[in-house]
Amino acid sequence: MQDDQFMMNFREIRSLILQEIIIEWRLRYAVNGILLYLVSIIFICYLSFKSQINTLNPVTWNTLFWIIILFTAVNAVTKSFIQISEGRLLYFYTIASPGAMILSKIAYNSFLLIFISLAGFLFYGFILGNPVQDPALFMLTMLLGSVGFAAVLTMNSGIASKASNSTSLMAILSFPVILPLLLIVIKISKNALEGLDRSASVNQVIFLVSINVIVITMSYILFPYIWRS
Numbered sequence: 304m305q306d307d308q309f310m311m312n313f314r315e316i317r318s319l320i321l322q323e324i325i326i327e328w329r330l331r332y333a334v335n336g337i338l339l340y341l342v343s344i345i346f347i348c349y350l351s352f353k354s355q356i357n358t359l360n361p362v363t364w365n366t367l368f369w370i371i372i373l374f375t376a377v378n379a380v381t382k383s384f385i386q387i388s389e390g391r392l393l394y395f396y397t398i399a400s401p402g403a404m405i406l407s408k409i410a411y412n413s414f415l416l417i418f419i420s421l422a423g424f425l426f427y428g429f430i431l432g433n434p435v436q437d438p439a440l441f442m443l444t445m446l447l448g449s450v451g452f453a454a455v456l457t458m459n460s461g462i463a464s465k466a467s468n469s470t471s472l473m474a475i476l477s478f479p480v481i482l483p484l485l486l487i488v489i490k491i492s493k494n495a496l497e498g499l500d501r502s503a504s505v506n507q508v509i510f511l512v513s514i515n516v517i518v519i520t521m522s523y524i525l526f527p528y529i530w531r532s
Contacts, residue, residue: 315399319407333382334415341375341423349430361434361496368427369489372420373452373481379419380412380456381473384464401530405461405522412453420445436498443508444495448488451515455480458522461529480518487511 327334348367352359395404424445428435435441455477463473487507494504 315403316407319399319403320411323411337375337379340378341419342426344371345427345430359431364431364434365493365496366489369485372423373485375419376416376452376456379415380453381460383408383412383457383460401527402523405526408457409454409519412457413450416449416453417446420449435496437495440501440504441492441495444488444491447511447515451484454515454518454522461526484514
């Protein structure tokens, strides 16, 4: 019985993710707008630091990169629930369970942010140089950081969608969880930039994975109460 329920949830999640991909493909201007936003910010940073690129501090390079990714992630994930019409929400309410709904949104936004982070890293490194000495650790940090940002922002988008001033509420709700997440990814990626032994980052990576698991689990448990309201 539990296996049947699991397979049913898995099929629901897969169908919802495919639906998100189809919608985004039909409305490609959304993703294109996010990429344009990302490229524009990086180019502005280049114009600001172009006289100091060769002497740009790796700590500054690292911190600036993650701030850019964070702000891009907020713009990319805000639409998860806030911009969905009442009619579409009612449609989803009738065809999918709340658990499948929130997990599919987190999964899709995670894939989207991983793609955005990778694209941002390539363009950012091309424009401002690439001082990363441990690319594998940096890529792992981007992967885990993207999943964490997606989980936090998706759940908060669902909460904020029930309020009148949803965009402001989302920013307020996200800050307490996003801040420690941002600090830990900056610390791990700093170790990757400096080429430190990977054992120095093990505890931080475990902590980051733990935060992601806790946020996704709490989203799965709490979202049904929001979904019914």
